[in-house]
Amino acid sequence: MAAAQGPLRVGVLGCADIAWRRTLPAMAACPDIEVAALASRDEAKGRRFAAAFGGPRVLGYEELLAAGDIDALYIPLPAMMHAHWVARALRAGKHVLAEKPLTGDAKSTDELLALAASRDLVLLENVAFPHHSQHVRVRQMLAAKAVGELKDFASVFTIPPLPDENMRYRPDIGGGALLDMGIYPIRAALYYLGSALEVLHAVLRVRSRTGAVVSGRILACTPAGVTADVVFGMEHSYRTGCAFAGSSGLLSLDRAFTPPPSLQPVLRIERQDHREEITLPVDDQFGNIVRYFAHAVLTGSNTLDQSEMSRRQARIIDDAERVAVRIEVP
Known part of the structure; x- marks a missing residue:
């Protein structure tokens, strides 16, 4: 991929809440990006x-x-609109940063990634949390056997119920807990355990009157037998975290997915005769991912590792939907 001249001139296709709260402030603060244009169906x-x-x-x-x-587009549209507009952006010669999930199924995700590769364009799914330095530190500690040999990984992202009119209760546009909250612990499992992770079983609670998935649980494992227990939903108290059970201890991380830039994350290590808390530096994961995107475009580097993560994530979602026990709830 040929390098572009900076700063990267970005257009925004859609005025979503996540763009307003997190991504556009990060872009505005990035010296390598100029937010040059935006499009909205609502002119005001x-x-x-x-x-x-x-x-x-x-x-x-x-x-x-x-x-x-315009060199690149940021696309924060609802999930079921991504495949159409991301493909059109790529065919128009634009690099793309697309909100998660990239699409709602593995086939569409594969097609978009192949299209980007064929045109030598960057296509990056905006999953920001792996770009926070707390996860780099956890990886280092696991590699150093801080809790011995890893045996089990557990992760959760749940939020309280939302108003009935919220778009997350509309599966026709990509709403539902699996594609919204579920992306985070699924991606975390892939980040820490590798892309060979396979789904064994799943339970999805589905709202009977709308068909929206309101919560669920996925059990997966690696070829070596390390298990992953993934919980997500929007009918709970707010919880977000990861836990790593090893042969000699437990490492846990709260606020694993949505830490504000001002937060100092805390790692906790528990062993039979030892408890320890480690306070980590603040970091801005949205600032980091928009810089990563700009760097990939401006230097002509690729994002193959991120593409494989997006591809495998979509397959896990497909597999979970295929094997799930579905329980209807009011």
Whole structure:
């Protein structure tokens, strides 16, 4: 891939809440990125976003795709719209940072990644948490056998119930706990245990009147027999974390997926005769991932490791849906 000239001129296709709260502030603070244009079906919303983030010009979707001075698109549309608009952006010669999940199924994900590779373009799924330094530290500690040989990994991301009109209860546009909250612990399991992870069993609780998955649990394992227990949902108290059970102890990490940039994460290690807490430095995972994206485009480097993660993540979702016991709930 040929390197582009900086700064990277980015257009934003859709004015979603995640763009407003996390990704666009990170882009605005990145010296390698210029937010140059945005498109919204709601003109007033588009102008509000533009006023808050440096005054990029407001265009229609088709105008943004055709804009010759835009190098890359950030696409925070609902999940079931990704396949169409990401493909169109790639065919228009734009690099793409797409909100997670990249698509709702493995076939569509494979097709988009193949299209990006065939056109020598960067396509990156915006899963930010692996770019936080706390996860690098955990990996180092596991490699150093801080809790002995790893035997079991557990991860959870749950939130309280949402208003009935919330888009997460609309499976037709990609709503549901599996594609929303479930992405985080699934990606964490792949990050720590490797891409050979295989789904053994799953339970999905499905709202009978809408068909939306409101919570679930996936059991998986590696070829070596390390197990992964993944829990997700939107009918619980708020929980987000990872735990690593080893032959000589337990390592746990709270706020594993959504730490604010001001948070100092805390690792906890427990052994039979020892308890320890390690406070880690603050870090900005959204700042890190937008810099990673800009660097990949501007230097002509690839993101093959990230592509494989996205590909395997989509297959785990497909496998979980295929084997799941589905329980209908009101």
